[in-house]
Amino acid sequence: MVGVLGCMAERLKHQLLEEEKIVDLVAGPDAYRDLPNLVRQVDDGSRAINTFLSREETYADISPVRLNSNGITAFISIMRGCDNMCSFCVVPFTRGRERSRDPHSILTEAKDLFEKGYREVTLLGQNVDSYKWSPNADLKGKAQIEKARETDIVNFAMLLEMVAQVHPELRIRFSTSHPKDITDDVLFTMKKYDNICKNIHLPAQSGNSRVLELMNRTYSREWYIDRVDAIRRILGDECGITTDMIAGFCTETEDEHKDTLSLMDYVRYDFAFMFYYSERPGTPAAKKL
Numbered sequence: 001m002v003g004v005l006g007c008m009a010e011r012l013k014h015q016l017l018e019e020e021k022i023v024d025l026v027a028g029p030d031a032y033r034d035l036p037n038l039v040r041q042v043d044d045g046s047r048a049i050n051t052f053l054s055r056e057e058t059y060a061d062i063s064p065v066r067l068n069s070n071g072i073t074a075f076i077s078i079m080r081g082c083d084n085m086c087s088f089c090v091v092p093f094t095r096g097r098e099r100s101r102d103p104h105s106i107l108t109e110a111k112d113l114f115e116k117g118y119r120e121v122t123l124l125g126q127n128v129d130s131y132k133w134s135p136n137a138d139l140k141g142k143a144q145i146e147k148a149r150e151t152d153i154v155n156f157a158m159l160l161e162m163v164a165q166v167h168p169e170l171r172i173r174f175s176t177s178h179p180k181d182i183t184d185d186v187l188f189t190m191k192k193y194d195n196i197c198k199n200i201h202l203p204a205q206s207g208n209s210r211v212l213e214l215m216n217r218t219y220s221r222e223w224y225i226d227r228v229d230a231i232r233r234i235l236g237d238e239c240g241i242t243t244d245m246i247a248g249f250c251t252e253t254e255d256e257h258k259d260t261l262s263l264m265d266y267v268r269y270d271f272a273f274m275f276y277y278s279e280r281p282g283t284p285a286a287k288k289l
Helices: 007-011 013-019 032-043 091-095 103-115 142-147 156-164 184-192 209-214 221-235 254-267 284-288
Strands: 003-005 025-027 048-050 073-077 120-124 171-175 199-201 240-247 271-276
Touching: 003 007, 003 032, 007 013, 007 091, 013 025, 025 032, 032 048, 073 103, 103 120, 103 156, 120 156, 156 171, 156 184, 184 221, 209 221, 209 254, 221 254, 240 254
Parallel strands: 003 025, 025 048, 073 120, 120 171, 199 240, 240 271
Antiparallel strands: none
16 A cells, blocks of 8 residues: 655645556645545545645644654644745645644643653744734634734744743754744744744845745845844844745846845855755746746
């Protein structure tokens, strides 16, 4: 029995099942609970597929078994999906809309990890800064969250503080931050707690405002520099900044590429993931640019 799981399985389902015919089972990222039923379908002689993208599934009540871990560092997923429709990115189409986990389940997982000997956790999300949860929302998405009373809402700065308070010997990291959403509140929370590691992954993608607009990143070069300046002002030069960069995006000129190089000179990143533009089928950039 051959199965393919995850967001790429969702995108390639027809090719895997109908064209190449080497796969019996395809499960998208929100269909893992359905795996026993899908396996039964294959056992009965059928091919099985479930790539339905949920607006509610966060796997908040699932405790991962970490068989391939070093026993010291672990990852905690705090949200699923993405609402940022960057024109080059396939994630919103393969992982669905943003939904945030109940903070109590996140804290329970962090405490359990610490009790088991883990000493560093990384809070994961496609865009952790947009984490937003409310008990009134019943985990059903942003529309209901926005109707909830402001005092009920737990944002990322508040969640970060809660996790930092689990134990002073538990080191906290997080990834990824979106430049349009990272707030001074998050930076002041990082400054307040010694066990929150002073490192921020802040993907720029480009240093040119026209290219950023084509990418639908929803911020300008000036906005990005303002956020970098805020990091340096609040956390000092000891805070590491890392990034992602794309070179050669649709219609980018040599002078616009030089804007990216000058941004890198300005920020002086500690590390960067750098790529030439690679087209993703089905994205707005592939269709229109």
